[in-house]
Amino acid sequence: MIDYSKVLSRTVVDTPKSGIRKFFDLMSTMQDVVGLTVGEPDFQTPWHIREAGIVSLERGKTYYTANAGLMELRSEINNYMTRRFGVSYDPASEVIVTVGGSEAIDIAFRSVIEPGDEIIVPTPSFVCYAPLARMAGGVPVILETKFEDKFKIDPEALKAAITPKTKMLVLPYPNNPTGAIMTREELADIAEILRDTNILVLSDEIYAEMTYTGNHCSIASLEGMRERTVIASGFSKAYAMTGWRLGYLCAPKQIAEQMLKIHQYGIMSSPTTAQFAAIEALKNGEEDIQMMVGEYNRRRRYIYNGLKSIGIESFEPEGAFYIFPRIGDYGLSGEEFCNKLLYDYKCAIVPGGAFGESGEGFARISYAYSIKHITQALERIEAFVKTL
Amino acid sequence: MNTELLKLLENDARLTADQLAVMLGCDREVIEADLRECEANGTILGYKTIVDWEKTEQESVTAMIDVKLTPQPDRGFDRVAEKIYNYPEVKSVYLMSGAYDLSVLIEGRTMKEVALFVSQKLAPIEAVMSTATHFVLHKYKDKGVLYETPEIDERGTFN
Numbered sequence: 001m002i003d004y005s006k007v008l009s010r011t012v013v014d015t016p017k018s019g020i021r022k023f024f025d026l027m028s029t030m031q032d033v034v035g036l037t038v039g040e041p042d043f044q045t046p047w048h049i050r051e052a053g054i055v056s057l058e059r060g061k062t063y064y065t066a067n068a069g070l071m072e073l074r075s076e077i078n079n080y081m082t083r084r085f086g087v088s089y090d091p092a093s094e095v096i097v098t099v100g101g102s103e104a105i106d107i108a109f110r111s112v113i114e115p116g117d118e119i120i121v122p123t124p125s126f127v128c129y130a131p132l133a134r135m136a137g138g139v140p141v142i143l144e145t146k147f148e149d150k151f152k153i154d155p156e157a158l159k160a161a162i163t164p165k166t167k168m169l170v171l172p173y174p175n176n177p178t179g180a181i182m183t184r185e186e187l188a189d190i191a192e193i194l195r196d197t198n199i200l201v202l203s204d205e206i207y208a209e210m211t212y213t214g215n216h217c218s219i220a221s222l223e224g225m226r227e228r229t230v231i232a233s234g235f236s237k238a239y240a241m242t243g244w245r246l247g248y249l250c251a252p253k254q255i256a257e258q259m260l261k262i263h264q265y266g267i268m269s270s271p272t273t274a275q276f277a278a279i280e281a282l283k284n285g286e287e288d289i290q291m292m293v294g295e296y297n298r299r300r301r302y303i304y305n306g307l308k309s310i311g312i313e314s315f316e317p318e319g320a321f322y323i324f325p326r327i328g329d330y331g332l333s334g335e336e337f338c339n340k341l342l343y344d345y346k347c348a349i350v351p352g353g354a355f356g357e358s359g360e361g362f363a364r365i366s367y368a369y370s371i372k373h374i375t376q377a378l379e380r381i382e383a384f385v386k387t388l
Numbered sequence: 389m390n391t392e393l394l395k396l397l398e399n400d401a402r403l404t405a406d407q408l409a410v411m412l413g414c415d416r417e418v419i420e421a422d423l424r425e426c427e428a429n430g431t432i433l434g435y436k437t438i439v440d441w442e443k444t445e446q447e448s449v450t451a452m453i454d455v456k457l458t459p460q461p462d463r464g465f466d467r468v469a470e471k472i473y474n475y476p477e478v479k480s481v482y483l484m485s486g487a488y489d490l491s492v493l494i495e496g497r498t499m500k501e502v503a504l505f506v507s508q509k510l511a512p513i514e515a516v517m518s519t520a521t522h523f524v525l526h527k528y529k530d531k532g533v534l535y536e537t538p539e540i541d542e543r544g545t546f547n
Binding site for chain 1: 392396400403407410411412413541543544
């Protein structure tokens with residue numbers, strides 16, 4: 001008999017499963033649950049974008065593309081980055097089309113991490129950074145952000161987290177799960193600390209289009225930062241294209257060249273149909289974004305006020321489509337709170353602890369749902385909280 | 389003019405002033421004042437429910453009638469249009485460019501009822517030169533709303 005404990009990778013075996021998934025699995029065993037758990041838009045991909053994918057299939061565009069992606073798409077990505085965030089990348093050597101933002105993060109880590117390198121991961125944040133950094137041989141160093149600071153990175157705390165082994169800072173803003181953003185001024189303080197070091201930045205800008213109090217600022221657009229920044233982004237959130245699995249990386253060519261090797265050997269090229277659809281999205285999708293972001297903004301205000309009137313404290317989110325209320329004041333752990341809410345009141349939200357220890361005492365609520373659905377969920381949360 | 393408010397209501401007229409105020413980030417009083425103004429000046433003409441009558445016991449047929457007219461002195465087509473839209477069974481009347489002049493949408497309980505309306509009320513109007521009646525066989529989408537069973541939220545269910 002084979003002894004699996006001897007054949008599996010220790011690092012992978014020791015990596016825990018995603019805490020969000022665990023909650024989803026629980027939820028799927030129950031009936032009539034009103035959930036606010038999903039991290040993807042409730043809109044379908046706009047029809048003209050879907051149609052561009054269909055047309056490409058009708059025309060027989062079913063082959064591999066260049067490893068880095070269709071040249072036209074890479075050019076459009078550069079046009080978009082220049083137009084929206086004032087930072088440009090050479091389509092031929094500095095843009096890579098990936099299988100979602102997740103692959104982008106993975107190969108960014110793998111192309112720079114040497115065994116033992118430290119990766120600073122601010123939390124609460126999306127669940128993938130620490131596991132992926134560890135699987136690439138790195139050592140995640142958790143940098144806790146606080147409710148009092150609106151979950152932004154405190155420059156002093158960052159300084160304290162930096163050691164001679166620090167290789168990279170993950171910059172997950174606009175933030176999932178907190179809804180926090182970092183403004184140009186706040187990023188300037190971070191840039192000031194990193195500018196004269198050899199520390200890189202992985203800026204995860206997947207929610208860049210979803211900001212409600214001003215335009216997103218990319219740290220790469222700040223003086224001296226482009227050369228040390230890798231931007232990971234994608235089409236999933238902005239264009240409601242989660243299932244197409246398409247993201248991209250923008251980075252200085254010295255880094256992009258190395259990332260492309262990993263992509264080349266591991267992936268070959270991203271799905272061709274999705275790439276044709278993405279060209280259409282970047283060329284003609286501006287209005288779709290405006291429509292969807294307008295809708296998210298109204299829901300954001302609605303849910304923030306709804307929670308407030310129930311008596312649950314949260315800071316008003318400024319980006320992404322999540323709100324991160326403080327539920328720790330009810331004498332239950334985050335997980336107990338969410339479990340009871342699910343079992344007794346059939347309403348599902350994700351315990352904040354799934355996004356890092358500093359998320360304990362909070363919960364992530366997604367507002368990528370209709371107002372009707374949100375209203376129903378708020379009613380159940382209110383009924384539950386009244387019993388505590 | 390608060391077009392964002394109008395768009396929200398056009399999509400869901402049951403949103404309350406409180407809900408609208410929160411969503412638009414303003415006071416309830418502002419919303420109520422805007423609504424009063426829009427109702428008074430005719431920007432908002434009414435609030436209706438979209439019913440799929442096929443799902444009920446109630447028999448109902450819809451027909452679109454292309455109407456060709458001879459222009460009238462003085463008031464052009466307006467007077468004829470008025471004569472037509474005053475019939476309660478007429479739901480819409482549009483002045484059209486192209487091969488005919490008025491597009492009349494009519495609802496009746498049966499095809500016969502619609503046919504009688506055309507032959508006895510519409511066709512005899514002096515300025516009406518001809519009519520062509522098209523019965524609606526099935527509604528897929530009307531006023532931006534799909535006439536299908538509500539879609540299930542499939543997110544997070546592909547295991």
